[in-house]
Amino acid sequence: MRNHIGKKIINSILPVALAFTIGGIIIALLGSNPFEVYGVMIRKSLMEMKGITRTLQLASPLLLTGIAISLCFKANIFNMGIEGQLVFGGFMAGIFGSYVTIPNPVLHILLCFAVGIACALAFALIPAVLRAYYHVDEMVVTLVLNYAMAKVLEYLSTSVFRDAGSGYVCTPAVQKTAKFFLLGKTKMTAFVFVSFAVFLIISFIMTRTKLGYSIEALGKNPDFAEATGLHSRKKVMTLMLLSGAVSGIAGTGWMLAEKTFYTLDFSGSPGLGWDGMLIALLGRHSPAGIFVAAIFYSALKTGSEKIGLYTDVPNEIVSVIQGLMILFLSIQFLDERFGLFEKLKQKKADKEG
Amino acid sequence: MRGLDSILYESIVYLTPTLLCVLGGIFAYKANVLNIALEGMMLAGAFVSVLVAHSHENKLFLAYLAAFAVCIFLGLVFSVLGVTLKGNVIIIGLAINMLVPAVAGFVMKLMSLASIPVKWFSTNSIMISIPVIRDIPILGPLFSGHPPITYISYLLILVMYLLMYKTKFGVHVRVVGENEDAAINLGLNTKKYKILAVLIGAGCCGLAGTDLALERLSLYTNNMTAGRGFIAIAAIYCGRGDPLKCTLYAILFSITNAVAEYFSLLVSASLLLKVVPYVVMVVVLSAASALNRRNSRTRGAFSEN
Numbered sequence: 001m002r003n004h005i006g007k008k009i010i011n012s013i014l015p016v017a018l019a020f021t022i023g024g025i026i027i028a029l030l031g032s033n034p035f036e037v038y039g040v041m042i043r044k045s046l047m048e049m050k051g052i053t054r055t056l057q058l059a060s061p062l063l064l065t066g067i068a069i070s071l072c073f074k075a076n077i078f079n080m081g082i083e084g085q086l087v088f089g090g091f092m093a094g095i096f097g098s099y100v101t102i103p104n105p106v107l108h109i110l111l112c113f114a115v116g117i118a119c120a121l122a123f124a125l126i127p128a129v130l131r132a133y134y135h136v137d138e139m140v141v142t143l144v145l146n147y148a149m150a151k152v153l154e155y156l157s158t159s160v161f162r163d164a165g166s167g168y169v170c171t172p173a174v175q176k177t178a179k180f181f182l183l184g185k186t187k188m189t190a191f192v193f194v195s196f197a198v199f200l201i202i203s204f205i206m207t208r209t210k211l212g213y214s215i216e217a218l219g220k221n222p223d224f225a226e227a228t229g230l231h232s233r234k235k236v237m238t239l240m241l242l243s244g245a246v247s248g249i250a251g252t253g254w255m256l257a258e259k260t261f262y263t264l265d266f267s268g269s270p271g272l273g274w275d276g277m278l279i280a281l282l283g284r285h286s287p288a289g290i291f292v293a294a295i296f297y298s299a300l301k302t303g304s305e306k307i308g309l310y311t312d313v314p315n316e317i318v319s320v321i322q323g324l325m326i327l328f329l330s331i332q333f334l335d336e337r338f339g340l341f342e343k344l345k346q347k348k349a350d351k352e353g
Numbered sequence: 354m355r356g357l358d359s360i361l362y363e364s365i366v367y368l369t370p371t372l373l374c375v376l377g378g379i380f381a382y383k384a385n386v387l388n389i390a391l392e393g394m395m396l397a398g399a400f401v402s403v404l405v406a407h408s409h410e411n412k413l414f415l416a417y418l419a420a421f422a423v424c425i426f427l428g429l430v431f432s433v434l435g436v437t438l439k440g441n442v443i444i445i446g447l448a449i450n451m452l453v454p455a456v457a458g459f460v461m462k463l464m465s466l467a468s469i470p471v472k473w474f475s476t477n478s479i480m481i482s483i484p485v486i487r488d489i490p491i492l493g494p495l496f497s498g499h500p501p502i503t504y505i506s507y508l509l510i511l512v513m514y515l516l517m518y519k520t521k522f523g524v525h526v527r528v529v530g531e532n533e534d535a536a537i538n539l540g541l542n543t544k545k546y547k548i549l550a551v552l553i554g555a556g557c558c559g560l561a562g563t564d565l566a567l568e569r570l571s572l573y574t575n576n577m578t579a580g581r582g583f584i585a586i587a588a589i590y591c592g593r594g595d596p597l598k599c600t601l602y603a604i605l606f607s608i609t610n611a612v613a614e615y616f617s618l619l620v621s622a623s624l625l626l627k628v629v630p631y632v633v634m635v636v637v638l639s640a641a642s643a644l645n646r647r648n649s650r651t652r653g654a655f656s657e658n
Contacts, residue, residue, distance in 0.1 A: 030463075078443060126635075136642040139389070139443070140587045141635055147580045148631035155624035270451055281444060316459035323452030327430075330448060331440035 008284055012293075015328030016282070023321040032313050040310045041303025051302055053186035057258070059298035060195035061086075064250035065276025066294055067202045068243035070285040074206075075218040075239055081127050081142030082247045083273025084149040089120035090251030091153050091262050095161055097174030097255070105177040109256060112178050116252030117245050123149065124244025132236040146273075157262050173261040180257035191257035198249055202242075203287035215239065247273065270319070278322060281329045360611045362494035366569060368607035369503045370395060370561035370578075374585035375603045376506070376513045377557025380550035382594040383517070385530035388554050389446035390431055392582025393453040394424045398562020400457045403573035406471045413474065416567055421559040427453075428555025432548040450582075454575050461575065471571040476500070479568060500568035502560050509557070514596040526550050558582075580631075587634050591641040602637065609633045 024034035045051045065082050072079035093116035102108040127145060130136040154169075163172040180189035206212040214235050217225040226232050250272065259266055267273065279297055283289025304318035374391045381388040402420035409415055427449060435442040461469065479500050487497035517523040529536045529546045536543050565581075566573045584606050592598030610630040617623035 130635075130639055130642075134639055134643050135646055136639045137590055140583065140590055140638060143583045144580070144587060144631050144634050144638075147583070148628050148635070151624065151628045151631065155628075158624060270454075274447075274451065277447065314459060314462040316455065316462050319455035320452070320459050323448055323455045326444060326451060327434065327448035330442075330444035331434055331438045 008286075008289070011332055012282055012284060012289065012329075014333045015325055016296075018328050019321050019324035022324055023317060026320070027313055027317065030313060032311055037307060037311050037313050037317075040306055041300065044306040044310075045299035045302035049185075050187050053183075053188040055295065055298045055302045056192050057188040057298075058301050059294045060192045060257070061250040061254045061272050062275050062279055062294045062298060063195050063199045063291065064246050064253075065272050066279035066283065066290045067199055067206070067287065068246040068250070069273075069276050069280040070283070070290060071202070071206065071215065071239050071243045071246070073280060074285045075215045075235070076222060077131065077218075077236060077239060078139040079127065079142055079240055079243060080139055080273075080277075081124060081145055081240075082243065082276055083267065083271045084142070084146035085120040085123050085244045085247040086251035086254070086273050087153060087267050087271075088123045088149055088251070089116035089248035090255040090259075090266060091156070091171075092116060092119040093252035094171055094174055094255040094260070094262050097178035098172040098261070101175060102177060108175070108177040109180070112174070112256060113249065113252050116255070117248035120248025120251060121241055121244045124241055124247075128237050128240035128244070131240065132233040138240075153262070154264060157264070161262075163261065169264055171262040174256060178256055179260060180253075189257040191253040195250070195253060198246065199287075199291070202246060205242075206287060211235075211238065250276075270322075278326050278329075281326060356615065358490065358494045360608075360615050361491065362498070363614060364604075364607045364611040365495060365499060365503060367581075367610050368604060369499070369506050370565045371581050371585050371588070371607060372506050372600060372603045373502070373509070373557045373561035373564070374554075374582055375588050375599045376509050376596065377554035377561075378585055378589050379513065379517070379594045379596055379599055380526055380553045381547075382589050383530045384526045384547045384550035385533070386435060386442050386547050386551060387446070387586075388431065388551055389443060389583075389586060390427070390449035391554065391558055391585055392578055392580070393446075393450035394427050394555050394558035395562040395565065395582050396457070396576070396578045397427055397453045398424050398559040399566035399577060400453070400460075400469075400562070400573055402563040402567040403469050403471060403571070404460070406474060406567055406571070407469050410473050413479075417563055420563045420567075421556060424555045424559030424562070425552060428552045431555070432551045436544050436547045436551070457573075458575050468572055468574040471567065474567075474571050476569060476571050500564065502564040502568055505560065506564075510596065510600050517596055522546075522549075584630075584634060587638050591638055593645065602641075605637065606630060606634055 020038070024038070027034040027037050043051075045055050065086060068082050069079070093112040096115040097108070097112045100108075100111075102111065123145070127136075127138050127141045130141055131138040157171050158169050161171045163170050180191045182189055206215065214225065214230050217228075217230060218232060218235060222232060254267075254272065255262070268275075275297065279290055279293040282293035282297070283291070300318060300322075304315045307313055307317070308315045374395060378388055378391050398420040401423045402416045405419040406413065406416040431442075431445055431449065434440040435445050461467070480498050481501065481504065483497040487493045517527075525536070525541055526546050526549075528539065529541060529543045533543055536546075561581075562578070566577060585603065588599050588602035588606060591602040592600075613626045613629040617626040620626065
């Protein structure tokens with residue numbers, strides 16, 4: 001068992017190391033010192049109080065999108081809709097937070113979350129129903145719906161809900177009562193705790209409950225699961241909606257704690273949902289892995305915000321490294337069930353036999 | 354009549370890259386290695402064609418060649434990781450889709466450009482105008498005044514149809530996809546067919562990207578493919594990998610898109626109309642799936658037909 005976990009860790013670390021090596025070579029070719037650049041990234045993201053709290057703040061939506069993706073991917077549902085659900089939830093929560101006045105901050109924030117979750121759920125319902133009851137390929141539908149949602153929000157933010165006082169396209173900022181404020185002298189907000197709590201609840205569901213067991217069953221052998229009386233349609237609906245709700249929370253939190261108004265690059269590039277995908281893969285779909293991956297990845301983000309300031313290398317190098325990481329994560333360097341060593345033995349035995 | 358002509362012409366502008374992705378993607382689909390990197394490969398073709406044209410004046414041919422070569426290279430990366438090393442093809446596809454705009458953004462930042470123009474080159478110079486046909490109303494905008502790759506894409510519909518159904522290669526690719534064990538028992542080198550299927554798609558994406566960026570706009574902006582690769586995948590799913598059916602779906606999406614674009618110039622809620630093609634696609638995909646499964650009795654959400 002220990003061996004098994006060890007291989008899992010190596011399988012996650014090797015691709016990361018490989019991606020950073022290639023990134024380092026590119027940096028060196030540009031005439032900068034890769035160790036210096038990586039040094040700045042680590043110092044600014046993990047060594048200083050401001051950096052650490054900033055990393056936690058950036059990690060909070062990613063923890064949620066990461067686990068939302070895992071919920072579906074682990075059960076063989078390739079749900080790519082997290083991104084669209086997140087931006088929709090965040091957008092609507094932001095609109096509610098700025099247009100509706102509620103003097104009590106706790107109530108205001110809670111209602112914003114309710115709106116965000118409800119909207120993300122509603123949007124997740126479309127692919128969920130299509131997948132579970134009409135066998136429409138969920139991957140294509142969710143990808144296309146993401147584009148559709150981006151266009152809808154572009155329309156809403158440039159016309160209906162546009163902040164007339166601003167020079168660029170954005171919606172009015174949420175009211176003070178709906179905002180999460182920075183805690184003390186740190187760079188994080190109370191949303192970090194909200195996100196951790198939700199993350200723990202979903203992790204508990206994934207590892208300790210019947211639903212979690214059925215995720216495993218669906219992922220390993222759906223036909224068998226169905227034959228033994230597991231209603232896969234219902235489970236697909238549940239999982240897709242649950243991940244929709246979690247992405248709604250992530251979007252709302254990102255809106256209230258970080259952005260406070262909607263701009264066209266609300267979710268960043270490549271987007272919080274896509275970052276979540278990388279984190280889920282990096283963490284090999286286990287809650288502990290996702291947690292480590294989210295922190296690691298946010299440290300990367302915090303660091304990348306500083307690279308441009310302290311070195312000559314453009315920030316974009318970080319997205320290149322991210323892309324390489326996913327590419328290498330697709331393959332398993334070591335087989336998780338049979339080690340490299342056993343495999344060689346097997347081959348030898350085959351040859352002799 | 355002017356309106357109709359312009360809608361038809363714009364449909365072809367949109368159709369060419371999508372159609373090329375569809376025609377290239379069907380082989381991978383049939384060989385059961387779903388290539389969702391069409392989007393990224395097309396973007397790579399667009400980026401490299403314009404980049405080479407930008408830096409090498411008057412060497413158009415080199416730009417075409419470079420775009421094609423880079424896409425074949427990406428196809429090789431995809432095949433080595435996905436087929437030879439048995440990686441998860443969906444993740445590899447996603448990675449390529451993320452990596453290409455990242456690299457392009459990085460290079461553009463180094464060049465301090467927000468978009469890459471090709472100043473010496475005018476797209477009008479390569480438009481092929483066909484004498485008699487260009488004056489016929491509906492046929493004119495469909496068959497005249499387009500750049501070379503558009504005509505190649507027309508030709509490829511037939512070529513891919515023949516390749517898929519009338520050659521040994523096509524039969525073997527389909528056998529590999531439908532029943533890999535049977536293919537192995539027949540003595541087929543399944544990996545070879547899978548890799549070739551991916552490479553055909555990659556090459557077509559190179560052409561698609563070149564058409565999109567260099568031939569039509571002589572300009573590259575990041576993420577200019579705007580989901581065309583996924584629209585192509587939707588078309589492939591709807592038509593279940595049949596070259597002619599998939600082509601029809603690609604045409605349907607292109608016309609929807611051109612109509613929406615045309616009317617968006619006339620109405621005030623123009624941005625909202627841009628949602629229409631995507632919505633049409635989801636509806637058509639759902640309808641096609643429902644029709645395809647009408648006669649199959651299945652249990653549960655995961656069972657195959």
